[in-house]
Amino acid sequence: MKYYDKLIFDLSKEGRRGCSLPVRKWTAGLDELPAVLLREEAPELPQVSELDVVRHYTNLSQMNFGVDSGFYPLGSCTMKYNPKINEEIAAHPGFSGLHPLQPARTVQGALEVYRELARSLSEITGMAEFTLNPFAGAHGELTGLMVIRQYHISRGDLKRTRIIVPDSAHGTNPASAAVCGLDIVQVKSKENGLVDVEDLKPLLDDTIAGIMMTNPNTLGLFEKDIKEIAALVHECGGLLYYDGANMNPLIGKVRPGDMGFDVLHLNLHKSFSTPHGGGGPGSGPVGVAAHLVKHLPWPRVVELEDGTLDLVNENGGSCGRISGFMGNFGVILRAYTYILMLGRQNVKMVGPLAVLAANYIKESLKDCFKLPIPSVCKHEFVFDGLADQTTGVTTLDVAKRLLDYGFHAPTIYFPLLFHQAIMIEPTETESKETLDGFIDIMKHIAREASEDPDSLKTAPHTTPVRRLDETTAARQPVLKYKDIN
Numbered sequence: 001m002k003y004y005d006k007l008i009f010d011l012s013k014e015g016r017r018g019c020s021l022p023v024r025k026w027t028a029g030l031d032e033l034p035a036v037l038l039r040e041e042a043p044e045l046p047q048v049s050e051l052d053v054v055r056h057y058t059n060l061s062q063m064n065f066g067v068d069s070g071f072y073p074l075g076s077c078t079m080k081y082n083p084k085i086n087e088e089i090a091a092h093p094g095f096s097g098l099h100p101l102q103p104a105r106t107v108q109g110a111l112e113v114y115r116e117l118a119r120s121l122s123e124i125t126g127m128a129e130f131t132l133n134p135f136a137g138a139h140g141e142l143t144g145l146m147v148i149r150q151y152h153i154s155r156g157d158l159k160r161t162r163i164i165v166p167d168s169a170h171g172t173n174p175a176s177a178a179v180c181g182l183d184i185v186q187v188k189s190k191e192n193g194l195v196d197v198e199d200l201k202p203l204l205d206d207t208i209a210g211i212m213m214t215n216p217n218t219l220g221l222f223e224k225d226i227k228e229i230a231a232l233v234h235e236c237g238g239l240l241y242y243d244g245a246n247m248n249p250l251i252g253k254v255r256p257g258d259m260g261f262d263v264l265h266l267n268l269h270k271s272f273s274t275p276h277g278g279g280g281p282g283s284g285p286v287g288v289a290a291h292l293v294k295h296l297p298w299p300r301v302v303e304l305e306d307g308t309l310d311l312v313n314e315n316g317g318s319c320g321r322i323s324g325f326m327g328n329f330g331v332i333l334r335a336y337t338y339i340l341m342l343g344r345q346n347v348k349m350v351g352p353l354a355v356l357a358a359n360y361i362k363e364s365l366k367d368c369f370k371l372p373i374p375s376v377c378k379h380e381f382v383f384d385g386l387a388d389q390t391t392g393v394t395t396l397d398v399a400k401r402l403l404d405y406g407f408h409a410p411t412i413y414f415p416l417l418f419h420q421a422i423m424i425e426p427t428e429t430e431s432k433e434t435l436d437g438f439i440d441i442m443k444h445i446a447r448e449a450s451e452d453p454d455s456l457k458t459a460p461h462t463t464p465v466r467r468l469d470e471t472t473a474a475r476q477p478v479l480k481y482k483d484i485n
């Protein structure tokens with residue numbers, strides 16, 4: 001243990017300061033403030049020098065694991081490399097200095113970026129139009145469902161209050177539907193992991209607002225029956241919602257619009273390379289087919305007759321406002337830069353390379369780990385624990401041991417269809433050497449499980465902190481430095 005490890009959260013020393021302000025200048029105006037606005041006591045803030053603060057945050061950053069420090073195969077999260085030029089563009093003062101209340105005529109460039117990114121996303125997904133206003137995938141889901149609800153209301157079709165969600169769906173799908181006031185109807189998956197069309201058919205009636213699907217689904221499998229599913233749902237008057245957080249493997253290959261989807265969201269912070277994790281920042285643009293454009297939320301960017309761009313704040317039929325302004329503009333800039341830097345030809349390589357990397361790992365490890373669904377996967381796949389299930393070593397142990405070897409753990413115990421799920425998504429940006437290194441270590445861990453299971457059960461051994469009580473950490477987070485003793 002380094003000596004500052006134990007000090008790291010309690011550096012405060014009475015009277016220590018990071019800067020000194022001229023006393024007279026800052027006390028001069030105080031008597032002009034009404035007494036009710038004045039503090040009676042000084043705020044309780046850490047009292048630290050600038051050097052204390054720099055060391056504190058630099059040390060913390062080195063205790064963390066990021067995609068810039070190592071391989072991060074976190075299934076369902078698409079932890080691809082985020083090119084640094086994205087940051088440079090997002091930090092450009094011409095963008096970062098804008099205020100959201102500036103008149104539209106003074107932010108024509110920003111509005112053009114917004115419109116151009118929307119246009120690129122329309123082309124990539126086969127949708128008619130996009131709003132970039134939602135702040136995350138789940139926020140996009142809610143927005144898309146509000147569009148669907150608005151569509152039914154606008155036709156006087158008020159009975160449609162139920163939405164179908166497959167049992168393999170990402171947890172945000174039923175959650176967003178519930179927030180939107182819809183009742184959730186579950187459709188089962190077959191043995192092979194795909195939606196069971198026979199189970200779907202009897203669910204379809206005139207109370208169904210639509211179905212939420214992701215394709216490839218959360219097991220990384222392409223829903224081959226999507227055309228038939230689309231026809232069935234449309235026939236009963238429902239709409240198809242596409243959870244496009246899993247769009248990465250399809251980019252350049254298949255378009256949800258062509259599969260029959262009416263509404264979708266994308267996760268710019270997954271497929272379009274902007275840093276994510278720890279709750280933000282994100283962006284969940286929503287695309288719609290032509291017949292739903294009028295239900296998109298406002299504000300929206302429109303082109304006036306003289307060619308300038310403007311913002312409109314209302315139109316008939318909109319589902320309303322879902323964000324204060326025009327979304328997470330820094331993320332929009334990063335995604336737009338990413339697409340421009342790749343260019344049309346290279347964008348088409350993203351999906352195929354992501355699929356190749358996932359299948360390469362799957363095939364290389366299927367003798368050491370249990371592979372419940374052996375077919376070709378898309379960008380990710382699921383193991384159900386170790387092939388040898390007699391060792392008592394769990395998925396959690398494997399995940400913790402990976403940290404000792406310098407890899408981030410995959411997603412574990414999700415999806416819920418398997419008890420020992422390990423969900424691996426390598427993305428297209430990793431080299432073959434990195435994939436081989438990961439494969440070697442996973443094989444090594446499988447050997448350790450039979451030869452030295454204790455080294456796994458007590459892992460991790462080399463990280464700044466050992467095995468944590470993650471449930472308590474999430475349920476009772478300690479957010480104030482003062483609470484640490």
Ligand SMILES: *Cc1c(COP(=O)(O)O)cnc(C)c1O
Pocket residue numbers: 076077136137138139170172173214218243245246267282284
């Ligand atoms: C990540 C993810 C979401 C949610 O996206 P957030 O930006 O975290 O809200 C929804 N669906 C799927 C399939 C995802 O992988």
